[in-house]
Amino acid sequence: MSTVRPRALLDAIARTIVGQRDVVESLAIALIADGHVLLEGPPGLAKTLACLTLATALSGEFKRIQFTPDLLPSDVVGTRIFNQRDATFTTERGPIFANVVLADEINRAPAKVQSALLEAMQERQVTIHRETHALPDPFVVMATMNPLDSDGTYALPFAQMDRFLLKVDVGYPSHDEELAILERFAMRDTVPAGGVASLQDVLAWRDAARAIHVDEKIKRYIVDLVTLTRRAQTLGESVARYVERGASPRATLALVNVARARALLDDRDFVLPDDVRLAAAGVFRHRIGFSYRLLAERVDPNDIVDALVSAVKAP
Amino acid sequence: MQNVCSRNGLISRESRTASRVAARCATALVLALGLAGLACADPLPRLHITALTLASDRARPQAERPFHLTMFAHVSERIDSLGVVLPQLSGLEILGDERHVVHTKDGTDYRESLTIVAHVSGPIDVQPVYVDAIDGRDGKPKRFLSNPLHLLVTGGMSAAAIPAANAFGGIFLFAGVCVVGALAVVLALRRRARPAAPVHTVPAMVLPQAVPIRSVRDEARDAFAVLQRERTRSAAMRLRSLLRRMVGAGDGETLSEVMRTRPALDPRQRAALTAAERAVFTDETGFAGALDQLIACVRGLAL
Numbered sequence: 347m348s349t350v351r352p353r354a355l356l357d358a359i360a361r362t363i364v365g366q367r368d369v370v371e372s373l374a375i376a377l378i379a380d381g382h383v384l385l386e387g388p389p390g391l392a393k394t395l396a397c398l399t400l401a402t403a404l405s406g407e408f409k410r411i412q413f414t415p416d417l418l419p420s421d422v423v424g425t426r427i428f429n430q431r432d433a434t435f436t437t438e439r440g441p442i443f444a445n446v447v448l449a450d451e452i453n454r455a456p457a458k459v460q461s462a463l464l465e466a467m468q469e470r471q472v473t474i475h476r477e478t479h480a481l482p483d484p485f486v487v488m489a490t491m492n493p494l495d496s497d498g499t500y501a502l503p504f505a506q507m508d509r510f511l512l513k514v515d516v517g518y519p520s521h522d523e524e525l526a527i528l529e530r531f532a533m534r535d536t537v538p539a540g541g542v543a544s545l546q547d548v549l550a551w552r553d554a555a556r557a558i559h560v561d562e563k564i565k566r567y568i569v570d571l572v573t574l575t576r577r578a579q580t581l582g583e584s585v586a587r588y589v590e591r592g593a594s595p596r597a598t599l600a601l602v603n604v605a606r607a608r609a610l611l612d613d614r615d616f617v618l619p620d621d622v623r624l625a626a627a628g629v630f631r632h633r634i635g636f637s638y639r640l641l642a643e644r645v646d647p648n649d650i651v652d653a654l655v656s657a658v659k660a661p
Numbered sequence: 662m663q664n665v666c667s668r669n670g671l672i673s674r675e676s677r678t679a680s681r682v683a684a685r686c687a688t689a690l691v692l693a694l695g696l697a698g699l700a701c702a703d704p705l706p707r708l709h710i711t712a713l714t715l716a717s718d719r720a721r722p723q724a725e726r727p728f729h730l731t732m733f734a735h736v737s738e739r740i741d742s743l744g745v746v747l748p749q750l751s752g753l754e755i756l757g758d759e760r761h762v763v764h765t766k767d768g769t770d771y772r773e774s775l776t777i778v779a780h781v782s783g784p785i786d787v788q789p790v791y792v793d794a795i796d797g798r799d800g801k802p803k804r805f806l807s808n809p810l811h812l813l814v815t816g817g818m819s820a821a822a823i824p825a826a827n828a829f830g831g832i833f834l835f836a837g838v839c840v841v842g843a844l845a846v847v848l849a850l851r852r853r854a855r856p857a858a859p860v861h862t863v864p865a866m867v868l869p870q871a872v873p874i875r876s877v878r879d880e881a882r883d884a885f886a887v888l889q890r891e892r893t894r895s896a897a898m899r900l901r902s903l904l905r906r907m908v909g910a911g912d913g914e915t916l917s918e919v920m921r922t923r924p925a926l927d928p929r930q931r932a933a934l935t936a937a938e939r940a941v942f943t944d945e946t947g948f949a950g951a952l953d954q955l956i957a958c959v960r961g962l963a964l
Contacts, residue, residue: 559944616943620915656718659913 350543358542362399365523372514378607381511382487391516397448397488403542406445413455419462423472449489453499467509513632558606559616563661572598591635600629619660626655709737709797714909715807720922723816730775733911737768748788753777779814808909882964901937933958
């Protein structure tokens, strides 16, 4: 049983990261819910710093992989190296073997690298040559994408997008937050707080989250939300024209796990409709297949997700 | 005063007579409109209205960013439409209007959603929506009012900047007033030349009584008594629903939405709503404690 509250982790990260509450909460939620996070936003919004701060606060091992078009799967998972001295092959583990892995600009790597990451994210293991290696526990991939530069990028396959528990749109800070950033980083050195919680604390939080009560009405609400994404036509042409494909059953599981993690962060042992409502956008925005009209008409996908979520009556 | 049409009389008592003429004109106009209204008006529907609320999806909408006002009504009858009268939305522009009528086991849920946009920043008070109907409980015509809304529009051009922007509009408005005034003078002069029409008195229109729905509190008091007696989850759910209606919230809103869109809620109401949420969604082991907390909070409300 952990004596450290999960909220302490958030407080520690907030001492380094100014604002970006949604990002910080999502990172903590992914950690508790045993999932991965995709952060999308322009450069310079502390996406990388947030991941580094979380890893430092956890006293876990942190690795960063800069994804580029010439990256190879072996650069991520590791490879077999021939040792000339004793004429044997030894396995050199790649940077994926860490507790917190930052996959920076993940959409710059080609499909074969992304599929190598796929096994790691879903199975929590990697195969190097004929050997399968388990990844450390906890293992969280925090990937970033830059929506501004589209040259030399590869769209992430849906199968991989679906494996991210949450997708967070990282926005610009407010005026006051920008002032605080100036004060905190330009006027003095800020060192991320370390050792706030141990890896064992994280495992204990996961056990606690799994024990959180989900009422029958909440379960029905979650299923109603997910199934509505598959029959968006019932909401009329204004929504249906932008939705091609609904969310998978993995979204149902993701919603309940994220809602439980939110309840734990709030020191509750039961899930509220609010937990689900707040989780829905992050769970759905990368799992719903939007039509070409969305791009062509420059419609914000978050508006469509909001329309879907608000159409279902909370219990 | 039958000689109001005499030119001499008019000249000798000009000021008094002119005011009488104006008053009669106004009376005649009101009566004509009233009679026309009576002739055209549909009879009021007989309804048991048990909920009528007005909510916004954003307490602090941004200027030039659409947001939604939602009216929710529940009536015990099965109806296909409801004559909800919207307030004057000054400073707001209506972009769309969607209505949903859902027939339920205990009547009809009516939901109307307005997509609106504010063009200037600052506080906006949205007056209650209302429904005129014969109250099915006592057979009397009444006006059922929802809660009002207080919004704070952020960003965009402030109201203080509007006068400068509207300078040209003011000029056009002034010109319009002058034209209307001139027309009114011409009409009054022409009227003096004609004999006055006899004035008939008609019984005054009986307007629906202006009463807000007061019965929700009564129902909440009853539900609270049932909860204390039975201590069941369903009784807690019933009380939660009524506590929400008391603050003008619909059942479909989450707790944080209720709190966020109603910043002026009393701390005791907030505590009661939070306790009700816990009592409804906690597990069996925590239910007894949650129920005690809810009962204590609702006692503090002094229903």
